[in-house]
Amino acid sequence: MARQTKSERRRERARRELAGKGWMAILIGILLLTVLPLLMKDVLSGALGPAFRPAGWAALAIGVVLVGLNYVTTRTAAPAKVLADPAKPVFASEPSQSTPLTPARQMKSQWSPSVLADIEWRRFEAVCEALYAQAGFTTRSQSHGADGGIDIWLQSKHSDVPRIVQCKHWQSKMVGVKEMREFFGVMASHQLKSGTYVTSSTFSEDAIAFAKANGIHAQDGAALLKLISQRTPEQQMALLAVAYEGEYWRPTCASCGTKMLEKKSTKNEGSFWGCANYPRCRGKTIPKAKAVAAA
Numbered sequence: 001m002a003r004q005t006k007s008e009r010r011r012e013r014a015r016r017e018l019a020g021k022g023w024m025a026i027l028i029g030i031l032l033l034t035v036l037p038l039l040m041k042d043v044l045s046g047a048l049g050p051a052f053r054p055a056g057w058a059a060l061a062i063g064v065v066l067v068g069l070n071y072v073t074t075r076t077a078a079p080a081k082v083l084a085d086p087a088k089p090v091f092a093s094e095p096s097q098s099t100p101l102t103p104a105r106q107m108k109s110q111w112s113p114s115v116l117a118d119i120e121w122r123r124f125e126a127v128c129e130a131l132y133a134q135a136g137f138t139t140r141s142q143s144h145g146a147d148g149g150i151d152i153w154l155q156s157k158h159s160d161v162p163r164i165v166q167c168k169h170w171q172s173k174m175v176g177v178k179e180m181r182e183f184f185g186v187m188a189s190h191q192l193k194s195g196t197y198v199t200s201s202t203f204s205e206d207a208i209a210f211a212k213a214n215g216i217h218a219q220d221g222a223a224l225l226k227l228i229s230q231r232t233p234e235q236q237m238a239l240l241a242v243a244y245e246g247e248y249w250r251p252t253c254a255s256c257g258t259k260m261l262e263k264k265s266t267k268n269e270g271s272f273w274g275c276a277n278y279p280r281c282r283g284k285t286i287p288k289a290k291a292v293a294a295a
Helices: 006-039 041-083 113-118 121-134 177-189 205-213 221-229 233-243
Strands: 138-141 152-155 163-168 195-199 216-219 260-264 271-275
Touching: 006 041, 113 221, 113 233, 121 138, 121 152, 121 163, 121 221, 121 233, 163 177, 177 195, 177 205, 177 216, 205 216, 216 221, 221 233
Parallel strands: 163 195, 195 216
Antiparallel strands: 138 152, 152 163, 260 271
């Protein structure tokens, strides 16, 4: 611990004296109001009784004020005592396991492919939903759990038939015809003749051909950014705020909807993202290098 300076010692001594006088005044007030009337009941029943009561209340009030002043000055002086130790860094609050890590990438001020690379899959879905809401659709989605292959439900005021959207937040991986067939199966199960498949990456040629033949609107990352660029500057900034909301870089557990934690691998070097609720939640883990690309 750092040594106190002379001025600090004087202030500490003054605070102790102030507290002592305060408690003494409170004690005198209690004596004048309660103890003395009991000990000198016959004497105080005359003219002395009324004279002691105002003095007792005054002493009690002075004591409370002095003790209160001591409390305030002690609380005010506490930060200075911490700062007096140059060997120990001072934090506004102590970091804990729940304190979010600082993202490696800074928030962007305008839309670009790097924004899609910065955010995790849940933020990507939220951006897509907000984009459709700006276009006048009534949207419905869920943050986690089994979605049956549907990330967003859209309802237009011009049609009674809903539209479904599947979002795939991939970067380096291309969406293939396998994923497109699975989505077409979901459409068929709901007796829908059209749907939208959105990805932050690209589609294979087979996937594009299958989409055109089966009423699927395939929208890759470039097309999504072009659509966003056609919005007003205010709408673009609103979508950017959705993208960078909260811990936008930390993956969300698809099973329970909580933010995942970075954990060290016991089998090999490196780390991975795992659910914070494990073992109560046994959602899929995500390799750290693939966190951004996972959907």
